[in-house]
Amino acid sequence: MEVFLQQLINGITLGSIYGLIAIGYTMVFGIIGMVNFAHGDVFMVAAFVALVAFLILTTWLGISSIAVALFIVLIVAMLFTSLVNWIIERLAYRPLRGSFRLAPLISAIGMSIFLSNFVQVSQGPRNKAIPPMVQGDFVLVTHNDYAVTLSFKQLIIWGVTAVLLVCFWYLVARTRLGRAQRACEQDQRMAALVGVNVDQTISLTFVIAAALAAVAGTMYLMYYGVVSFSDGFVPGVKAFTAAVLGGIGSLPGAVIGGLLIGLIETMWSAYFSIDYKDVAAFSVLAITLIFLPQGLFGRPDVEKV
Amino acid sequence: MTIAGDILLRVEHLTMRFGGLVAVDDLSFEARQGEITALIGPNGAGKTTVFNCITGFYKPSEGRIGLCHGDAAIWSELDALTDSGKRGITRGDSGLYLLERMPDYLVTQNARVARTFQNIRLFPGMTVLENLLVAQHNALMVASGYTLFGIFGLPSYHRAERASVEKARDWLNRVGLIHRADDPAGDLPYGDQRRLEIARAMCTDPVLLCLDEPAAGLNPRESAQLNELLMSIGNEHGISILLIEHDMSVVMEISDHVVVLDYGIKISDGAPDVVRNDPKVIAAYLGVPDHEVEKVGAEIGL
Amino acid sequence: MTEGAANQRIDTVAALRDAAITTLLAFGLFLPLIGFHTVTNIRNELELDTRWPLLFSIVAVVGVARLAYSFLLAPWLERIKLRPMATTTPAWRATFGKWFVPFCIGFVIVYPAIIIAATGFGGALKWVDNFGIQILIYVMLGWGLNIVVGLAGLLDLGYVAFYAVGAYAYALLAKEFGFSFWILLPLAGVMSSFWGILLGFPVLRLRGDYLAIVTLAFGEIIRIVLVNWVDVTNGYAGISGIPRPSFFGIPFNANDDGFAATFGLEFSPIYRTIFLYYLILALALLTAFVTVRLRRLPVGRAWEALREDEIACRSLGINTTHTKLTAFGMGAMFAGFAGSFFAARQGFISPESFTFLESATILAIVVLGGMGSQIGVAIAAIAMIGGTEIMRELDFLKQIFGESFDPTQYRMLLFGFAMVIIMVLRPRGLISTRAPSVFLKEPKPVPVDLVKQGHG
Known part of the structure; x- marks a missing residue:
């Protein structure tokens, strides 16, 4: 029971990170119908930017307040990653809009390879480890020497994710941008005819997706304290799994899917085999798509004859 | 050998529901060997759904769709076939198939029903x-x-x-x-x-050719060519045709038999002349209740 | 102002403004990851270094490139657009088209001889192995995947799994039971094909990107199993000492019964390499030949019809389940052949060789080549694999950038970049026509704009 409780806490933390990345997949897929393969690597780039920003703040500027440092790191990572994703969309995807279906996918895969190798070449292939940013935890339950703990960093991740999701939900559900996005999802040409700036809306979608991935990247760095150039792929695929599980195109679905994938992964690691935890996540992906292709909250896709 | 006029296709109590929507409701009709049968009705009447049921793209919620190859005497085995749970039987050159039991590709491959799309x-x-x-x-x-x-x-x-x-x-x-x-x-x-x-x-x-609005989007000259083509398919090859059509000039000119659907229900069935003068059909097309047909008809000069 | 004049005149102010914006963006983009460098010091702590000169030179290069684009490239592209299109194909192109394929096949057959003549026995090894064999493996994989993606329109991102099945099947069976290469080659093909069909079954209903992602998941699952099933696969350490193929029973070694001694030659490792070269060439040509044949058979036409419109296929009585599975099985079979060849050539395999990157590379080759076009796939394989191999040979760059400069580091960076650029410039790939499989009077190439890319 204690193990279960601990894994539940760990799973929700991991799931929050997946959920933040998954929103990026789901939004981009919703609006231009493309699996943005490079999104996982955008997340990894964000973690590296957070790393550099953190080192500048702590070792050069000597900021000792972790709260201030973390806040600045988060802002810097969000701004920079948004810029990166905005440029990627302009260069690699926009010219292919309305082109053949496979072209943007290949372009995105190429971009994914480019980003991870760019980081490898510019920052080196080794794992980058930093001293723990946040230490300490609450002990929730102790039983037979097994203490169920909720660490401060887990709490920060929960808090930041929750606050950002509320802001983001407001943005999408209540603002002009959100309306424009939903209009473009339905029919880009029609949206353009009624005065929606389609290019701008799509660009902003990429920017928001990147900003959320940057939050995930910063949290990832803070949580694990280590990042490497190859860390984009697997979290990327798992976050995509989360988006699919929740029903691609559905924003609450992405978050809930992320939490589910996080929980499945931690539970599987605890009770079955840690070596095969990725197999668990990938199997969930395959099983969901085969038996529930519209996901938990997605619209069913009816075959029209 | 098949004889023109024998029953080729028998649709019985066909019902198709999508969730709560009843697209086709207890439809029964027959199509005969060598004839052109037209399925008409206002938009949304369920015509294409009937087609999709016959050609195996949809599984009907209820009902039986029988198709006969060769000698019509084999129809006598219809109930036995239904009880047996099989998809079809063959007796020498003749065969009998239950289309609602077959996946789409077998409807074409074995039962030899071909189709076109709207x-x-x-x-x-x-x-x-x-x-x-x-x-x-x-x-x-x-x-x-x-x-x-x-x-x-x-x-x-x-x-x-x-x-x-x-x-x-x-x-x-x-x-x-x-x-x-x-x-x-x-x-x-x-x-x-x-x-x-x-x-x-x-x-x-095929033995039965199902055409979903073949004249849609054609100009009058092309439409006339189409009529000729369909007639010749029927006459020279002895192939029966089931067609959905909105163009009344096509329907009235070439079809031997017309079935009219409205809101998934059959409202008329018979020779083109009979159907044309059926008040129910006119009402359905004009979108007015039966008792107002004469009044509205007079206004628009019918 | 007339339109022609407007096209000719370059707006200097706008060009400078664009260049300034681009420079600024590049500065922002490269500042964190090029301007700063994270290094681990002696105490194993992470420290920051700055690389301002490098950052500023890269930003300057980007700015100058943008200016060059505005002043040189853009007007040139404009002129090309204005030039009237040739309405008839010139005679030399028809001749070229007719002789191109026989010429290429002839060239690859004499390629080892040309290389030996040019570089001698010692130097030839590298050229035959790295450029010949390596490229031909990818050509074969590309042709195999082309059946699934290019013809049947089924997007498969886990193709490398079948390559792995073939490689491990050969490695394990050859080591455990000592079966010869010629027995195991078809066996590996059959096993891969079996896995292709097995994995194909559950995903038949999926469409488009979903199919791609599930096949990716399957590919990763197989790789993770190879990593973790240590008892059989030896995990990350891989399998070494895999028996090498012999020349129809005569081994390639320096012994008295070896190939060199038997034929009275002086021993050299090049004989085995040349043998392997012709082996993979034969396998690749077999793949091409079978695909060409299949395209003219009902099953091949059904694949292409499936790519065009699945519902229409079903309305014509085609069993789409069988059709898809044959495509999966056939594609997987060729991957299995290639995999067993790979294991036999390397003598060592590990899960590292079967990562997602390999699947992505093979898919990129198929799409860059122009879906369904065999010549295009071959050209794309030569360009992409040969291009990255060439990066290994650019030692002279060290004289420019200093001794610490290692061009091989940049291989995959440029590979990814090239994928994006080629897609942006030629979204339909290099070869943009489809050859009809049958004709009445004359074969007219189908413009690729009309060809669908499948939804499955």
Whole structure:
């Protein structure tokens, strides 16, 4: 029971990170119908930017307040990653809009390879480890020497994710941008005819997706304290799994899917085999798509004859 | 041997529900050998749904769809076949099939029902000739020894392929597309695409050809050509046609038998002349209740 | 102002403004990851270094490139657009088209001889192995995947799994039971094909990107199993000492019964390499030949029809389940052949060789080549694999950038970049026509705009 409780806490933390990345997949897929393969690597780039920003703040500027440092790191990572994703969309995807279906996918895969190798070449292939940013935890339950703990960093991740999701939900559900996005999802040409700036809306979608991935990247760095150039792929695929599980195109679905994938992964690691935890996540992906292709909250896709 | 006028297709109590919506409600009708049966009705009446049930694309919620090959005497085994749980039986040259039990491709392959689509579905990146060869897939598959003989280039397959090309050439001549044989199907103008789709369906060797709005989007001249083509398919090949059509000039001119649907329910069934003067049909098309038909009819000069 | 004049005149102010914006963006983009460098010091702590000169030179290069684009490239592209299109194909192109394929096949057959003549026995090894064999493996994989993606329109991102099945099947069976290469080659093909069909079954209903992602998941699952099933696969350490193929029973070694001694030659490792070269060439040509044949058979036409319109296929009585599975099985079989060849050539395999990157590379080759076009796939394989191999040979760059400069580091960076650029410039790939499989009077190439890319 204690193990279960601990894994539940760990799973929700991991799931929050997946959920933040998954929103990026789901939004981009919703609006231009493309699996943005490079999104996982955008997340990894964000973690590296957070790393550099953190080192500048702590070792050069000597900021000792972790709260201030973390806040600045988060802002810097969000701004920079948004810029990166905005440029990627302009260069690699926009010219292919309305082109053949496979072209943007290949372009995105190429971009994914480019980003991870760019980081490898510019920052080196080794794992980058930093001293723990946040230490300490609450002990929730102790039983037979097994203490169920909720660490401060887990709490920060929960808090930041929750606050950002509320802001983001407001943005999408209540603002002009959100309306424009939903209009473009339905029919880009029609949206353009009624005065929606389609290019701008799509660009902003990429920017928001990147900003959320940057939050995930910063949290990832803070949580694990280590990042490497190859860390984009697997979290990327798992976050995509989360988006699919929740029903691609559905924003609450992405978050809930992320939490589910996080929980499945931690539970599987605890009770079955840690070596095969990725197999668990990938199997969930395959099983969901085969038996529930519209996901938990997605619209069913009816075959029209 | 089949005799014109025998029952070919028997649709009984066909019902199709999508969630709470009843698209087709307890529809029964028959189509006869060598005749052209038209299925008409206002938009949203459920005509295409009936087609999709007959051709196996939808599984009906309820009902039975029987199809007979050859001697109509085999209809007497319909109930026995239904109870047996099988998809079909054959007795010598004759056969009886329950279409609602068959997946779409078997409806074409075994029961030999071919169809076209309301929004044309050609293979646009393949040439006109290739489109017609794809339609002869099953026959060629056997001839190629399920690919094995074909890989080794045995002459028996080459003969079969030449025969298929000849058949395709024949149909291209009949629909007037022989000069476009080597052009991609997606390059043809709309009317030609419609005719090609019919020719492609005919290449599957059907006993029943189901056409979903074949005259839609055609100009009057093309529409008249289409009438001729359909009549000749019926007369020369003895193939029965079931068609959905909005163009009344086509329906009234070529069909032997008309079934009228409105909101999934059959409201009239009979010869074109009978149906044309049926107040219920007029009401359905004008969108007014039965008792106002005469008044509205007088106003618009019917 | 007339339109022609407007096209000719270059707006200097706008060009400078664009260049300034681009420079600024590049500065922002490269500042964190090029301007700063994270290094681990002696105490194993992470420290920051700055690389301002490098950052500023890269930003300057980007700015100058943008200016060059505005002043040189853009006007040139404009002129090309204005030039009237040739309405008839010139005679030399028809001749070229007719002789191109026989010439290429002839060239690859005499390629080892040319290389030996040019570089001698010692130097030839590298050229035959790295450029010949390596490229031909990818050509073969590309042709195999082309059946699934290019013809049947089924997007498969886990193709490398079948390559792995073939490689491990050969490695394990050859080591455990000592079967010869010639027995195991077909066996590996059959096993891969079996896995292709097995994995194909559950995903038949999926469409488009979903199919791609599930096949990716399957590919990763197989790789993770190879990593973790240590008892059989030896995990990350891989399998070494895999028996090498012999020349129809005569081994390639320096012994008295070896190949060199038997034929009275002086021993050299090049004989085995040349033998392997012709082996993979034969396998690749077999793949091409079978695919060409299949395209003219009903099954091949059904694949292409499936890519064009699945519902229409079903309405014509085609069993789409069987058709898809044959495509999966056939594609997987060739991957299995290639995999067993790979294991035999390397003598060592590990899960590292079967990552997602390999699947992505093979798919990129198929799409860059122009879906369904065999010549295009071959050209794309030569360009992409040969291009990255060439990066290994650019030692002269060290004289420019200093001794610490290692061009091989940049291989995959440029590979990814090239994928994006080629897609942006030629979204339909290099070869943009489809050859019809049958014709009545004359074969007319189908413009690729009409060809669908499948939804499955």
